[in-house]
Amino acid sequence: MGIHVIKMPDIGEGIAEVELVGWHVKVGDTVAEDQPLADVMTDKATVEIPSPVVGRVVALGGDVGQVMAVGGELIRLEVEGEGNLKADAAAPHKPPAATPAAPAPAAAAAPAVAKTDKAPAAGGMAGQIAASLQPGAPAPAAGSAPQGRAAATRQAPAAARQPGEKPLASPAVRKRAWDLGVELRFVPGSGPAGRVMHEDLDAYLQGQGAASARSGPAYAERNDEELVPVIGLRRKIAQKMAESKRRIPHFSYVEEIDVTELEDLRAQLNQKFGEARGKLTLLPLLARAMVIALRDFPQINARYDDEAGQVTRYGAVHIGIATQSDGGLMVPVMRHAEARDVWVMAAEITRLAQAVRTGSAGRDELSGSTITITSLGPLGGIVTTPVINHPEVGIVGVNRIVERPAFRQGAVVARKLMNLSSSFDHRVVDGMDAARFIQAVRALLEQPALLFVE
Numbered sequence: 001m002g003i004h005v006i007k008m009p010d011i012g013e014g015i016a017e018v019e020l021v022g023w024h025v026k027v028g029d030t031v032a033e034d035q036p037l038a039d040v041m042t043d044k045a046t047v048e049i050p051s052p053v054v055g056r057v058v059a060l061g062g063d064v065g066q067v068m069a070v071g072g073e074l075i076r077l078e079v080e081g082e083g084n085l086k087a088d089a090a091a092p093h094k095p096p097a098a099t100p101a102a103p104a105p106a107a108a109a110a111p112a113v114a115k116t117d118k119a120p121a122a123g124g125m126a127g128q129i130a131a132s133l134q135p136g137a138p139a140p141a142a143g144s145a146p147q148g149r150a151a152a153t154r155q156a157p158a159a160a161r162q163p164g165e166k167p168l169a170s171p172a173v174r175k176r177a178w179d180l181g182v183e184l185r186f187v188p189g190s191g192p193a194g195r196v197m198h199e200d201l202d203a204y205l206q207g208q209g210a211a212s213a214r215s216g217p218a219y220a221e222r223n224d225e226e227l228v229p230v231i232g233l234r235r236k237i238a239q240k241m242a243e244s245k246r247r248i249p250h251f252s253y254v255e256e257i258d259v260t261e262l263e264d265l266r267a268q269l270n271q272k273f274g275e276a277r278g279k280l281t282l283l284p285l286l287a288r289a290m291v292i293a294l295r296d297f298p299q300i301n302a303r304y305d306d307e308a309g310q311v312t313r314y315g316a317v318h319i320g321i322a323t324q325s326d327g328g329l330m331v332p333v334m335r336h337a338e339a340r341d342v343w344v345m346a347a348e349i350t351r352l353a354q355a356v357r358t359g360s361a362g363r364d365e366l367s368g369s370t371i372t373i374t375s376l377g378p379l380g381g382i383v384t385t386p387v388i389n390h391p392e393v394g395i396v397g398v399n400r401i402v403e404r405p406a407f408r409q410g411a412v413v414a415r416k417l418m419n420l421s422s423s424f425d426h427r428v429v430d431g432m433d434a435a436r437f438i439q440a441v442r443a444l445l446e447q448p449a450l451l452f453v454e
Helices: 146-155 171-180 198-205 210-214 232-247 260-277 282-294 342-358 431-446 448-452
Strands: 002-007 017-023 036-042 045-050 055-060 067-069 073-079 250-258 302-305 310-313 319-321 371-375 394-398 402-408 411-425
Touching: 017 232, 036 073, 036 232, 171 198, 171 342, 250 431, 260 282, 260 411, 260 431, 260 448, 282 319, 282 342, 282 371, 282 394, 282 431, 282 448, 319 342, 394 431, 411 431, 431 448
Parallel strands: 319 371, 371 394
Antiparallel strands: 002 073, 017 036, 017 067, 036 045, 055 073, 250 411, 302 310, 394 411, 402 411
């Protein structure tokens, strides 16, 4: 027998270090060739690291949340034959000490802070933390049938996940849970290493999982605390927001827009072309208005390298679409919006949102935007102050549409009104130019036929 060391691979040009965001295996597990070992994150994209050999895990090279250098030791496997490690260097590598689990109260509720992770997919999984990291978790018996495993779990319920620990599940299970509106963090898993199976979802839906969350007196005092590590996607978001606010002198500009005609036109287009071309939302229409308006304001479709003291203005309009996922806010990029009609934009926005929510968005889909749209949908409030997506110089925020009385030709009529809340980098964009840009967008949205005229 020998020791095979798997090192952190070079997963992208210019990347020197990555964050370890999840293990799929634990010490003592037997792994097959191409079996996923760990998830690592760079920027906001997560990459799955597979095993190139068959072997048994003897040591893990780091803790979840640890930043690891490319080329550093990721994992050690015991393999048949000599392995790739010299005999004098094959001394057992001491694995990182596991954090002892805090004792749970008698009537503990399910964790309320930890977020569910995004669904895994080939080539990328975001923020998945394997439940197999629990100390003393038993390894599954070889060849055990799913039915027997599920039955054993019903007799002896799986241990509760630790704070911040995220569930392990297949893409199909995650998609089904998403469609059903079920948060996987509350679903006990019966599969290997606590993996959530379809039968676990069925049991949860029948009320087995929800009972513990409802237990306890309604007005009992609570003194429990939960320490949630800021790792993975949440750490990347925190770093990105801090960098943006630290570097960019923001100023915001809010304008009210009458979208009555726009909404009427959208309804007519959906009624006539919805089945053949897909439904339109407000976002592709806003994106089209921005594309047209940016022709006269190239200084807003730009990125500012403040270290080099250079602004790069782009002819291509690569629009970032801020998208909320279970793990946090991500910004996939709709490339070359200037070359797309509103239906193609709508399809691409839907595709990107789905990729983010299932964890399959690649690194190239999460970088390279030149301006960003952000929206909270029906929860958008009346005014927001969006944070610029550094190193861009502008972001346009969509707020909630409300119907209010307004004067039109001396009469009080009901109109659909919405605020655009936008922020700009005052080092690059003057206040007058920002106001004129938003007014140009407003004119296009209030006279929506202009969106289709060249």
